Amino acid sequence: MSFSYRDSKLIVKDISFQVSSGEFLSIIGPNGSGKSTILKCIARLLKPSNGTILINFKDVSSYSPNEFAKEVSYSPQELVRSQISVFDALLISRKPYMRFSESREDIEKVEEIIEAFKLEEIAFKSLNSISGGELQKVWIARALVQEPNVLLLDEPTNNLDIYNQIEIMELVKNWTKKRDIVTVGVLHDINIALRVSDKFLAVKNGLLISYGGREILTPKLLKELFRIKADILEINGIPTVIIKGLEEV
Numbered sequence: 001m002s003f004s005y006r007d008s009k010l011i012v013k014d015i016s017f018q019v020s021s022g023e024f025l026s027i028i029g030p031n032g033s034g035k036s037t038i039l040k041c042i043a044r045l046l047k048p049s050n051g052t053i054l055i056n057f058k059d060v061s062s063y064s065p066n067e068f069a070k071e072v073s074y075s076p077q078e079l080v081r082s083q084i085s086v087f088d089a090l091l092i093s094r095k096p097y098m099r100f101s102e103s104r105e106d107i108e109k110v111e112e113i114i115e116a117f118k119l120e121e122i123a124f125k126s127l128n129s130i131s132g133g134e135l136q137k138v139w140i141a142r143a144l145v146q147e148p149n150v151l152l153l154d155e156p157t158n159n160l161d162i163y164n165q166i167e168i169m170e171l172v173k174n175w176t177k178k179r180d181i182v183t184v185g186v187l188h189d190i191n192i193a194l195r196v197s198d199k200f201l202a203v204k205n206g207l208l209i210s211y212g213g214r215e216i217l218t219p220k221l222l223k224e225l226f227r228i229k230a231d232i233l234e235i236n237g238i239p240t241v242i243i244k245g246l247e248e249v
């Protein structure tokens, strides 16, 4: 799959990958490398200039809007606020499943996600009057309550404190396994990515640099991607990146 914005310069260059059910894929790479663009193509917000994206062996462009909303949910990098309450924002995400209005089941699913994300205290506050971290949680919760087969999260931990980063991303990881769905996340924190991901897609300048399991994350790859000197140590069974410094230019 390739993509260019209006000026014809290729931003994503012939990238190809496959993710299986139950897997969490992290897209990693430096700023401006095309990570969000790839996610937006999968979410159908952008149309690839070349190539196709298949979900369940079916071209994403051939899904009806309602079918697609049941198949794919997306939490964007830029989180939108509005006057509506947290509860209503979550309920709106159940829309693809509603016939005329919400069912008892829709309300129960919203209540369950509120409990899972510990949003009880802010459930009836407007999205305009909650904190940045709370808003981030609501957007991730919205994507989950939509019950997709493919969950797309663009920088989902940006606004969260360290405890919430781990708690929420492990919740997403467990959800991915339990429901046998695919999650694709753009993650800047490489150590959070190592904690939760089964696969990694490393991109730079729109090119696929490496794709595979944890074994692809080597000091050499980190140097190539981010121009950092780093070691990778196993701590409590989890590979952990220790940054030693920046590469000299």
Ligand SMILES: Nc1ncnc2c1ncn2[C@@H]1O[C@H](COP(=O)(O)OP(=O)(O)OP(=O)(O)O)[C@@H](O)[C@H]1O
Binding pocket: 005, 006, 011, 029, 030, 031, 032, 033, 034, 035, 036, 037, 038
């Ligand atoms: N709407 C747009 N029109 C034109 N160019 C764009 C547009 N959005 C992004 N770009 C360019 O496409 C390239 C890739 O952007 P993208 O947002 O996909 O990168 P990214 O890897 O997600 O970056 P970051 O880590 O900084 O969020 C960048 O050079 C960016 O300037």
